[in-house]
Amino acid sequence: MSNITFSIITPCYKGKYLLPRAYSSILRQGCGYSFEWIIVDDFSNDNGETQAAIEKIQSESTFPINAIYLEKNHYAASSAYTGTIHAKGEYSIILDQDDMLADDALEIFSAYISSYQSLQNFAGVCGRCVGPDGRLIGTPFNWQEKLSNELNIRHIEKIRGEMFQCTKTKLIAEYFYGMKPGYTNGWAWSRIAKNYQFLYTNKIVRIYDTANPESTSNLKRLVHLDAQFEQSSEFLVVNADYLVHDQIVGIRMLIQWARVGLHLNKKYAELLKILPRSIRGLFRLAFPVALIKARHDRMIGAI
Structure with a gap:
C-alpha cells in the first residue's frame, strides 16, 4: 500500500445529481491508497436535496467522507481553501462535482510523487483531461514527463487545454487563501508557479464534462x-x-x-x-x- 495520503476536495453547489457520479469514480481508485473525500457545500439552496444526497453517499461509503456546509454562498471562491483546513492528506486534489477521476488517477499521482517528492520546490503532479468521449482536451505534451510550472507550460511551451493537479495540501492552503467570488483557480496556480514546479505528464487523470450546462465554466x-x-x-x-x-x-x-x-x-x-x-x-x-x-x-x- 502506498504511504502517500490524499484528500480529494469537491466544491459543491446543488450537486444531488452530479455527486454520485464523482463518488463512483473515487470508488474505482482501489484499496491500495489512503484517501478521504471532503465535500464543501457552497450553501446549496435546494431545500436540503444536496445534503440528503451527500448523507446517502456517506452512509454507503467504505472510505471517509467529510461534508462541510458553508453558511453563505461564496461562488466556489473559498471551497478549496476551506477543504484544506479540514484535510488530513499530504496531497490534495480539487475535483469539481461535475467531473470524474480516471480509474488509475491515484496510482499515477502516487507513482510520480514517490519519484519526485524529495525535490525542494516540488508542488505535485499535473496530468491531462479527456472529455466524456475519451478525447484529450487540448494540446498533448511532446514529452513523457517534465518538471516545469504553469506559466512556462501555458505561455512558453504554448500547451492549451485542461490540466489537472495533485498538489501539496499546504500549498493549496497558502495560495488559495484570499480568493474572492469571481476569482478563478488560475489565480492561485499562477502564484504557485512563481516558486514551485509540478511534474507534468500526458497520462489521463480526469474526465472533464465540458457539456454540462450547470458547470460554472459554461455560465454566460x-x-x-x-x-x-x-x-x-x-x-x-x-x-x-x-x-x-x-x-x-x-x-x-x-x-x-x-x-x-x-x-x-x-x-x-x-x-x-x-x-x-x-x-x-x-x-x-x-x-x-x-x-x-x-x-x-x-x-x-x-x-
Missing part, C-alpha cells in the same frame, strides 16, 4: 466584475513577460480584461496606464474587440 452571464477585473489586472501586471511570448493568448486575455473594465466604466487611458509597457501594444490591438463585446453584452443582457 458576467458576474462579480470587480473581482474579475482585480484578478486579471494582477495577472497581466505580474506575468506580462510571459504574454510577450504568447501573444495570441495575451490578446485574448486583454480583450476579456478590457471588456470587464468597460462594464466598470474604465476609460481607455485608465486601462492603458495599468499595464506594463511590454504589453501595451497588444492592448491597442485588443481594445476595439473589447468594445464590440462590451456593447454586445449590454444588448443581450449578459451583465
Whole structure:
C-alpha cells in the first residue's frame, strides 16, 4: 500500500445529481491508497436535496467522507481553501462535482510523487483531461514527463487545454487563501508557479464534462466584475513577460480584461496606464474587440 495520503476536495453547489457520479469514480481508485473525500457545500439552496444526497453517499461509503456546509454562498471562491483546513492528506486534489477521476488517477499521482517528492520546490503532479468521449482536451505534451510550472507550460511551451493537479495540501492552503467570488483557480496556480514546479505528464487523470450546462465554466452571464477585473489586472501586471511570448493568448486575455473594465466604466487611458509597457501594444490591438463585446453584452443582457 502506498504511504502517500490524499484528500480529494469537491466544491459543491446543488450537486444531488452530479455527486454520485464523482463518488463512483473515487470508488474505482482501489484499496491500495489512503484517501478521504471532503465535500464543501457552497450553501446549496435546494431545500436540503444536496445534503440528503451527500448523507446517502456517506452512509454507503467504505472510505471517509467529510461534508462541510458553508453558511453563505461564496461562488466556489473559498471551497478549496476551506477543504484544506479540514484535510488530513499530504496531497490534495480539487475535483469539481461535475467531473470524474480516471480509474488509475491515484496510482499515477502516487507513482510520480514517490519519484519526485524529495525535490525542494516540488508542488505535485499535473496530468491531462479527456472529455466524456475519451478525447484529450487540448494540446498533448511532446514529452513523457517534465518538471516545469504553469506559466512556462501555458505561455512558453504554448500547451492549451485542461490540466489537472495533485498538489501539496499546504500549498493549496497558502495560495488559495484570499480568493474572492469571481476569482478563478488560475489565480492561485499562477502564484504557485512563481516558486514551485509540478511534474507534468500526458497520462489521463480526469474526465472533464465540458457539456454540462450547470458547470460554472459554461455560465454566460458576467458576474462579480470587480473581482474579475482585480484578478486579471494582477495577472497581466505580474506575468506580462510571459504574454510577450504568447501573444495570441495575451490578446485574448486583454480583450476579456478590457471588456470587464468597460462594464466598470474604465476609460481607455485608465486601462492603458495599468499595464506594463511590454504589453501595451497588444492592448491597442485588443481594445476595439473589447468594445464590440462590451456593447454586445449590454444588448443581450449578459451583465
